[in-house]
Amino acid sequence: MENIGFIGLGIMGSPMAGHLLDAGYSVITTDHRSPPPADLVDKGLKTVTGNAAVAQAADIIITMVPDTPQVDEVLFGEDGVASGLSKGKLVIDMSSISPIATKTFAQKINALGCDYLDAPVSGGEVGAKAASLTIMVGGEENAFERARPVFEKMGKNITLVGPNSVGQTTKVANQIVVALTIEAVAEALVFASKAGADPARVRQALMGGLAASRILEVHGERMIRRTFDPGFRIELHQKDLNLALEGARSLGVSLPNTSTAQQLFNSCAANGGAKEDHSALVRALERMAGHDVA
Amino acid sequence: MENIGFIGLGIMGSPMAGHLLDAGYSVITTDHRSPPPADLVDKGLKTVTGNAAVAQAADIIITMVPDTPQVDEVLFGEDGVASGLSKGKLVIDMSSISPIATKTFAQKINALGCDYLDAPVSGGEVGAKAASLTIMVGGEENAFERARPVFEKMGKNITLVGPNSVGQTTKVANQIVVALTIEAVAEALVFASKAGADPARVRQALMGGLAASRILEVHGERMIRRTFDPGFRIELHQKDLNLALEGARSLGVSLPNTSTAQQLFNSCAANGGAKEDHSALVRALERMAGHDVA
Numbered sequence: 001m002e003n004i005g006f007i008g009l010g011i012m013g014s015p016m017a018g019h020l021l022d023a024g025y026s027v028i029t030t031d032h033r034s035p036p037p038a039d040l041v042d043k044g045l046k047t048v049t050g051n052a053a054v055a056q057a058a059d060i061i062i063t064m065v066p067d068t069p070q071v072d073e074v075l076f077g078e079d080g081v082a083s084g085l086s087k088g089k090l091v092i093d094m095s096s097i098s099p100i101a102t103k104t105f106a107q108k109i110n111a112l113g114c115d116y117l118d119a120p121v122s123g124g125e126v127g128a129k130a131a132s133l134t135i136m137v138g139g140e141e142n143a144f145e146r147a148r149p150v151f152e153k154m155g156k157n158i159t160l161v162g163p164n165s166v167g168q169t170t171k172v173a174n175q176i177v178v179a180l181t182i183e184a185v186a187e188a189l190v191f192a193s194k195a196g197a198d199p200a201r202v203r204q205a206l207m208g209g210l211a212a213s214r215i216l217e218v219h220g221e222r223m224i225r226r227t228f229d230p231g232f233r234i235e236l237h238q239k240d241l242n243l244a245l246e247g248a249r250s251l252g253v254s255l256p257n258t259s260t261a262q263q264l265f266n267s268c269a270a271n272g273g274a275k276e277d278h279s280a281l282v283r284a285l286e287r288m289a290g291h292d293v294a
Numbered sequence: 295m296e297n298i299g300f301i302g303l304g305i306m307g308s309p310m311a312g313h314l315l316d317a318g319y320s321v322i323t324t325d326h327r328s329p330p331p332a333d334l335v336d337k338g339l340k341t342v343t344g345n346a347a348v349a350q351a352a353d354i355i356i357t358m359v360p361d362t363p364q365v366d367e368v369l370f371g372e373d374g375v376a377s378g379l380s381k382g383k384l385v386i387d388m389s390s391i392s393p394i395a396t397k398t399f400a401q402k403i404n405a406l407g408c409d410y411l412d413a414p415v416s417g418g419e420v421g422a423k424a425a426s427l428t429i430m431v432g433g434e435e436n437a438f439e440r441a442r443p444v445f446e447k448m449g450k451n452i453t454l455v456g457p458n459s460v461g462q463t464t465k466v467a468n469q470i471v472v473a474l475t476i477e478a479v480a481e482a483l484v485f486a487s488k489a490g491a492d493p494a495r496v497r498q499a500l501m502g503g504l505a506a507s508r509i510l511e512v513h514g515e516r517m518i519r520r521t522f523d524p525g526f527r528i529e530l531h532q533k534d535l536n537l538a539l540e541g542a543r544s545l546g547v548s549l550p551n552t553s554t555a556q557q558l559f560n561s562c563a564a565n566g567g568a569k570e571d572h573s574a575l576v577r578a579l580e581r582m583a584g585h586d587v588a
Contacts, residue, residue, distance in 0.1 A: 122503040134503040157502025161495045169489040173482035177505035184474030188467035194545045195463040201455045208451025209416040209428040211471035213507030251488045254582040257551045288548040
């Protein structure tokens with residue numbers, strides 16, 4: 001079993017690293033920013049000081065941090081992972097970040113004689129805890145096969161989608177579909193409710209047909225029951241749609257409804273909802289209609 | 295068993311009436327516009343001349359015609375159903391038409407001592423043939439219970455959603471969700487494909503998570519395989535989104551993404567695609583990006 005370095009033991013990273021420890025992997029992190037989570041230390045988590053030291057001690061280095069600048073800092077900043085790498089190691093970024101920056105990161109890691117995989121996940125905290133994450137991977141086939149046993153401890157639907165950056169592109173595509181399906185359900189429920197229909201019965205009727213989706217089931221119910229605790233926070237979905245809209249501009253693609261969905265999230269954030277679940281997007285349409293779904 | 299009058303034996307109405315004949319119902323139609331389908335005559339379909347004569351001969355009168363003006367004409371035009379009704383009969387409009395006009399139609403039928411149900415369907419020609427239609431019903435409970443055995447010969451998911459017009463409102467809500475989910479999948483696949491990802495692998499990866507829907511499965515595949523034979527024609531979905539946008543204006547609701555989806559359908563129609571499947575909405579985004587998904 002290869003030694004795993006794990007940088008970023010937050011809400012997602014902690015349970016993911018926990019599964020690796022449970023499976024018998026040696027897992028190493030850095031204590032230079034914060035002390036490691038006690039429950040992981042109890043499971044055998046080891047610590048060194050600094051990202052370079054993690055890279056020296058591990059065969060495979062996983063990063064799971066908030067956004068593109070943090071990955072850049074962890075990998076290429078002062079005392080970064082890159083400065084501790086030696087030939088043959090594998091860097092796996094499981095954060096959700098820019099596909100464009102990812103191409104550069106991969107090239108810089110490859111230039112050191114190491115492999116790079118972009119492997120963002122979906123499924124959230126629930127999926128991380130249940131080891132049922134969807135993992136969308138970009139990179140070379142042999143690096144993917146090397147990482148597969150590690151991925152299998154953390155997720156269920158594990159797909160090599162294409163070369164480096166395509167994992168991140170797929171995650172962005174996922175977040176487009178999720179946001180726009182939430183927006184679709186929200187438009188339908190606000191319309192139906194203001195027309196005098198019972199939104200719960202409408203949702204039930206729609207679940208039987210072509211409109212059926214996991215979003216209609218889960219997020220539609222949250223809109224009706226007014227349970228907007230995250231789940232997945234609007235401010236995180238804003239970050240993901242920003243990646244989509246930045247990417248659209250640089251690629252030359254028009255994403256009209258993604259653009260509108262971002263404006264509706266912006267309206268939610270402006271009204272104090274940045275930390276609510278993304279299903280609370282419905283509130284922006286409710287304000288526009290002067291009418292709540294339920 | 296009650297006698298059924300059936301007006302509108304087109305692509306949807308013919309197989310629906312066929313199921314009623316197969317179940318042993320006496321079914322009557324009018325020959326004043328066109329001769330009745332031969333296969334239904336073989337099954338025992340009877341004919342009279344004129345809509346009023348159908349209403350006189352039947353206990354339950356079903357209409358299945360293209361749009362609001364046709365329902366108005368069949369019910370209240372010269373020699374219309376209304377002029378042949380007597381107390382205690384039941385009129386069921388299974389067309390997909392304006393919820394607002396439906397309220398008026400129901401009131402006028404009620405004033406004649408008859409019940410009215412709005413009962414639009416989803417599931418298309420395939421669902422009509424397989425007797426697996428989703429039926430969304432607006433009206434009184436007792437009228438619904440009277441109609442239920444008839445509905446059960448034609449559909450599977452049969453829901454009384456609320457009072458008159460709410461069946462049509464639910465159908466509009468359904469068409470909003472379907473159009474916007476198609477649009478969501480189209481934005482995601484155009485983005486991913488232009489970024490260099492294989493759209494088939496992206497679709498596969500997304501099917502495992504929160505982005506999963508029947509639309510991603512069925513229409514996503516059509517976009518990738520370029521199979522745009524209907525299915526459900528863009529010109530029909532334009533009609534349905536028009537009902538949504540008209541309704542939004544009169545109710546006071548903002549439907550930003552429904553509005554954009556209609557513009558994309560308009561672009562498809564302008565480029566000769568009015569009779570293609572609604573999954574061909576992707577072509578409008580492809581033209582904007584100068585890049586096809588596959």
